[in-house]
Amino acid sequence: MTKYIIRRLFWSIPVLFFLTLAVFVLIRAIPGGPFDFAGDKSLPPSVVKNLEAKYHLNDPVWKQFVDYLKDLILRFDLGPSFRYKSRTVNDIIAQTLPISAQLGLVALALALLIGIPAGIIAALRQNTMVDYTATFIAIIGVSIPAIVMGPFLIWIFALPHDIGGWHYEPIFPVSRWGAKPPFFLGFLPVPDLEFWKYAILPAFTLGTGLSASIARLTRASLLQVIREDYIRTARAKGLSERAVIVRHALKNSMIPVVTILGPMFAAVLTGTFVVEQIFAIPGLGKHFVTSIGNRDYPVVLGTSLLYGVAIVIANLAVDIVYAWLDPRIRYD
Amino acid sequence: MGRLLEVKGLRTQFFTQDGVVHAVNGISYHVDEGETLGIVGESGCGKTVNVLSIMRLIPQPPGKIVGGEAWFDGRDLLKISEEEMRQVRGNRISMIFQDPMTSLNPVLTIEQQVSEALMLHLGMDRKQARKRSIELLEMVGIPEAASRIDDYPHQFSGGMRQRVMIAMGLSCNPQLLIADEPTTALDVTIQAQILELVKQLKREIGMAVIWITHDLGVVAGLADRVNVMYAGYIIESGPVKDIYGDPRHPYTIGLLRSVPRLDESVKEKLIPIEGLPPDLIDPPPGCPFAPRCQYQIEKCLKENPPLETVARGHMVACWVDVKRKGA
Amino acid sequence: MTTTTPTSTSKDNILVDVRHLRMWFPINRGIIIQRTVGYVKAVDDISFFVRRGETLGLVGESGCGKSTTGRAILQLYRPTSGEVYFDGQDLCKMKGEDLRRMRRRMQMIFQDPYASLNPRMTVGNIIGEPLEVHGIARGREKRERVQELLRVVGLNPYFVNRYPHEFSGGQRQRIGVARALAVNPDFIVCDEPISALDVSIRAQIINLLEELQEQFGLTYLFIAHDLSVVRHISNRVAVMYLGKIMELTSREELYENPLHPYTQALLSAVPIPDPVVEEKRRRIILEGDVPSPVNPPKGCNFCTRCPVVMEICKNEEPEFKEVQPGHWVACWRVGH
Numbered sequence: 001m002t003k004y005i006i007r008r009l010f011w012s013i014p015v016l017f018f019l020t021l022a023v024f025v026l027i028r029a030i031p032g033g034p035f036d037f038a039g040d041k042s043l044p045p046s047v048v049k050n051l052e053a054k055y056h057l058n059d060p061v062w063k064q065f066v067d068y069l070k071d072l073i074l075r076f077d078l079g080p081s082f083r084y085k086s087r088t089v090n091d092i093i094a095q096t097l098p099i100s101a102q103l104g105l106v107a108l109a110l111a112l113l114i115g116i117p118a119g120i121i122a123a124l125r126q127n128t129m130v131d132y133t134a135t136f137i138a139i140i141g142v143s144i145p146a147i148v149m150g151p152f153l154i155w156i157f158a159l160p161h162d163i164g165g166w167h168y169e170p171i172f173p174v175s176r177w178g179a180k181p182p183f184f185l186g187f188l189p190v191p192d193l194e195f196w197k198y199a200i201l202p203a204f205t206l207g208t209g210l211s212a213s214i215a216r217l218t219r220a221s222l223l224q225v226i227r228e229d230y231i232r233t234a235r236a237k238g239l240s241e242r243a244v245i246v247r248h249a250l251k252n253s254m255i256p257v258v259t260i261l262g263p264m265f266a267a268v269l270t271g272t273f274v275v276e277q278i279f280a281i282p283g284l285g286k287h288f289v290t291s292i293g294n295r296d297y298p299v300v301l302g303t304s305l306l307y308g309v310a311i312v313i314a315n316l317a318v319d320i321v322y323a324w325l326d327p328r329i330r331y332d
Numbered sequence: 333m334g335r336l337l338e339v340k341g342l343r344t345q346f347f348t349q350d351g352v353v354h355a356v357n358g359i360s361y362h363v364d365e366g367e368t369l370g371i372v373g374e375s376g377c378g379k380t381v382n383v384l385s386i387m388r389l390i391p392q393p394p395g396k397i398v399g400g401e402a403w404f405d406g407r408d409l410l411k412i413s414e415e416e417m418r419q420v421r422g423n424r425i426s427m428i429f430q431d432p433m434t435s436l437n438p439v440l441t442i443e444q445q446v447s448e449a450l451m452l453h454l455g456m457d458r459k460q461a462r463k464r465s466i467e468l469l470e471m472v473g474i475p476e477a478a479s480r481i482d483d484y485p486h487q488f489s490g491g492m493r494q495r496v497m498i499a500m501g502l503s504c505n506p507q508l509l510i511a512d513e514p515t516t517a518l519d520v521t522i523q524a525q526i527l528e529l530v531k532q533l534k535r536e537i538g539m540a541v542i543w544i545t546h547d548l549g550v551v552a553g554l555a556d557r558v559n560v561m562y563a564g565y566i567i568e569s570g571p572v573k574d575i576y577g578d579p580r581h582p583y584t585i586g587l588l589r590s591v592p593r594l595d596e597s598v599k600e601k602l603i604p605i606e607g608l609p610p611d612l613i614d615p616p617p618g619c620p621f622a623p624r625c626q627y628q629i630e631k632c633l634k635e636n637p638p639l640e641t642v643a644r645g646h647m648v649a650c651w652v653d654v655k656r657k658g659a
Numbered sequence: 660m661t662t663t664t665p666t667s668t669s670k671d672n673i674l675v676d677v678r679h680l681r682m683w684f685p686i687n688r689g690i691i692i693q694r695t696v697g698y699v700k701a702v703d704d705i706s707f708f709v710r711r712g713e714t715l716g717l718v719g720e721s722g723c724g725k726s727t728t729g730r731a732i733l734q735l736y737r738p739t740s741g742e743v744y745f746d747g748q749d750l751c752k753m754k755g756e757d758l759r760r761m762r763r764r765m766q767m768i769f770q771d772p773y774a775s776l777n778p779r780m781t782v783g784n785i786i787g788e789p790l791e792v793h794g795i796a797r798g799r800e801k802r803e804r805v806q807e808l809l810r811v812v813g814l815n816p817y818f819v820n821r822y823p824h825e826f827s828g829g830q831r832q833r834i835g836v837a838r839a840l841a842v843n844p845d846f847i848v849c850d851e852p853i854s855a856l857d858v859s860i861r862a863q864i865i866n867l868l869e870e871l872q873e874q875f876g877l878t879y880l881f882i883a884h885d886l887s888v889v890r891h892i893s894n895r896v897a898v899m900y901l902g903k904i905m906e907l908t909s910r911e912e913l914y915e916n917p918l919h920p921y922t923q924a925l926l927s928a929v930p931i932p933d934p935v936v937e938e939k940r941r942r943i944i945l946e947g948d949v950p951s952p953v954n955p956p957k958g959c960n961f962c963t964r965c966p967v968v969m970e971i972c973k974n975e976e977p978e979f980k981e982v983q984p985g986h987w988v989a990c991w992r993v994g995h
Contacts, residue, residue, distance in 0.1 A: 229434040237422035327484045374857040489948045519720035524928035549930025553937035572934045590862035592891035604862030
């Protein structure tokens with residue numbers, strides 16, 4: 001197993017290298033530079049020239065790439081932000097990644113807590129009202145985008161209401177994140193009431209879509225597993241239906257779920273733009289998107305690389321979990 | 333010898349998109365204590381559905397036991413509660429299945445799977461169950477049982493896996509062991525090992541066995557009595573020497589003639605049973621074997637013959653007396 | 660160790676001549692770069708021949724390499740080493756267009772009638788495809804030939820436009836036979852063609868194969884694990900174990916005078932549908948399991964389970980030699 005991990009990590013280096021190279025070239029290939037502003041925001045040409053010189057944007061592309069790699073590998077320095085003059089990319093990531101990660105973790109935990117039991121129940125009560133209801137809710141969960149779900153939840157829970165003569169104060173507040181650095185282990189928050197108050201709505205918005213996928217996959221997988229011969233053997237031994245499902249069926253049906261959990265994990269941990277915008281959460285998601293419009297090359301590269309690393313680690317983790325779930329899978 | 337299992341008029345159907353599959357059509361038979369009953373037939377004849385019905389392991393839907401009784405230990409298994417049935421399964425009546433590759437859970441160790449029944453039915457704790465499991469594995473001939481008990485099924489060969497299944501089946505000392513084609517997927521030398529093992533265990537433990545197979549050779553060496561099934565009916569039943577030495581049903585005769593035998597001279601051309609297997613969804617009236625039968629008379633196409641005694645303990649469902657026809 | 664090759668000096672009209680055939684599958688390991696650390700020796704130096712018009716039965720249990728042998732002969736796997744002479748030409752040395760043209764003369768019938776027919780093709784297309792591919796017939800001529808073939812295998816030619824799933828197992832196997840016959844081959848490898856069929860259907864297919872052999876002068880390599888069936892249909896039988904041939908002789912000799920301990924054990928293990936006979940039989944029960952083809956035993960492959968093993972068996976591999984006319988055995992207890 002160790003050899004396998006080493007091999008995987010080794011091969012991830014060329015992957016990340018080519019990722020960096022591709023992004024590096026592509027972002028410079030699209031028209032427009034970091035300092036091309038139009039209209040009243042436009043800078044005088046001399047200023048632009050100085051800025052470009054300062055950031056070595058006039059050097060040949062290959063030299064810029066090599067310099068970038070040198071800083072990256074030798075000093076883990078992802079460079080300065082072109083847009084936010086007082087911050088480096090490392091700063092941005094250090095400040096925003098933990099928050100995105102926290103949101104992501106809570107959302108994922110929620111998704112698993114709702115999704116897996118829902119999938120199990122739907123599978124066991126296949127083709128009954130329970131199954132149809134669960135599947136229906138799942139489809140709704142997947143189909144309603146965060147742009148709709150988020151404001152909807154905000155309206156219900158985060159605003160005061162006057163209904164039928166009664167005045168309801170908002171239950172969950174928004175527009176902040178309820179946790180401030182320093183974080184435990186670098187990214188875990190203090191799980192106090194403050195934290196949960198602010199986390200619940202955005203986590204729910206983000207989580208419902210995820211839980212729907214997880215539920216559907218769990219259901220499909222479990223349906224297949226229940227038809228296997230060894231389940232019949234388990235029943236023939238006189239085990240209760242509950243024991244059959246929990247002890248025999250569950251572990252076998254988790255493999256497809258784990259497969260999507262990997263990339264899901266990576267995506268959700270590095271931040272989601274829409275949810276963060278709606279709930280005004282200072283996460284990394286915003287930077288993924290805005291940096292491209294800003295032509296903020298180092299930030300683009302930094303976020304892409306971060307995502308790449310997250311995916312590599314997530315996929316490796318998934319493969320290791322496979323081996324734990326299914327002893328027939330053995331890597332050498 | 334007392335009567336252990338008495339099945340009366342068992343009827344099981346499957347409700348599918350294509351129609352109702354008449355899998356088992358009112359069969360009646362019995363198993364006495366300590367005897368081995370062989371049930372012979374081809375795919376679709378109902379031999380497996382028959383025993384799954386008795387064990388109440390038919391998935392409902394789409395299956396349904398629509399009639400009959402199965403008397404075991406003073407109770408009708410088809411009528412008792414699910415809770416009571418679970419106490420019978422794996423405990424008083426055990427079942428082992430055909431494909432040892434897929435019948436064991438790949439993600440659980442052998443110990444977990446063998447100890448389960450012991451802890452459930454005999455109330456053992458983990459340690460006791462483990463000790464007994466090792467004894468059981470040794471009894472079925474698994475070498476180095478004490479260390480191999482923590483292995484997973486895929487680390488065993490097919491023959492070894494089937495021995496594990498037998499160990500699981502015998503763990504709670506059942507009175508009846510139902511074996512559904514347990515050696516069909518195994519090599520012939522491994523099959524010989526398993527058959528020897530079963531014979532030996534039978535002598536030691538004295539349980540009754542229902543052995544289901546399509547292999548006429550296996551049944552000949554193992555069974556005391558034989559039921560031949562076709563299209564959900566028992567069409568012939570009797571002591572094993574009678575069935576092979578004096579078969580009365582055209583299907584049984586046809587089957588015995590169409591199988592090559594290792595000990596006969598080779599120039600005998602095989603005489604196949606012409607035609608196709610029966611349609612279980614829309615069975616034509618009359619005897620289900622009539623369309624393929626060379627002794628067919630007009631009555632066969634109209635009425636389905638009942639099982640009748642033709643000699644001591646030997647019953648046949650046929651309108652024609654094949655002995656007079658000169659088989 | 661060398662095996663003397665069962666070749667005949669007289670004009671025995673040999674169609675297929677296999678010499679020292681080996682099929683080794685590499686096992687790769689490695690951290691960064693994969694290296695080959697061992698081989699699965701599925702077929703390990705076997706030699707035999709098949710005469711025109713005869714049926715050679717190849718029998719053995721799972722993992723013995725019989726299916727691999729069939730495929731290696733037809734070059735569906737390219738053999739690791741050895742020669743396969745088909746009508747005088749070495750197939751192992753042929754490639755590309757030459758080999759493709761040779762395939763017209765040698766065909767295969769597969770084991771699983773449910774998996775070996777493309778579910779998306781009509782029966783007519785399945786049988787007609789080889790005719791088109793080898794340029795034998797097109798259009799109307801092809802259609803007529805397909806219908807003829809269906810009739811020959813006992814199916815209604817009306818079925819031309821049906822799909823495989825509409826047929827039973829036995830019928831599907833007949834379609835497989837028709838497909839193999841379409842190109843008028845000389846040689847057909849039958850890889851366990853009846854194992855997946857019901858007992859009452861097996862006899863139909865066996866009879867069909869025998870009739871076709873007479874009608875078209877076919878040569879068969881009949882691969883199966885059921886000794887009773889192999890003995891019935893074959894002229895000569897080869898018994899394989901762990902990639903090697905243990906015994907090769909006529910079917911009468913094999914049953915009346917089996918010389919190799921494995922053959923004897925195999926014969927004693929086959930159940931006979933007669934309770935009176937079964938009662939009296941004394942079985943030779945082999946201990947243990949078949950060793951892994953990755954790590955075959957030193958010496959004779961069978962030494963780990965042989966009931967009459969001697970010291971020399973564990974150290975040196977016995978030669979495969981003709982101990983009686985037409986009777987080849989690889990055993991230290993016989994003819995050494």
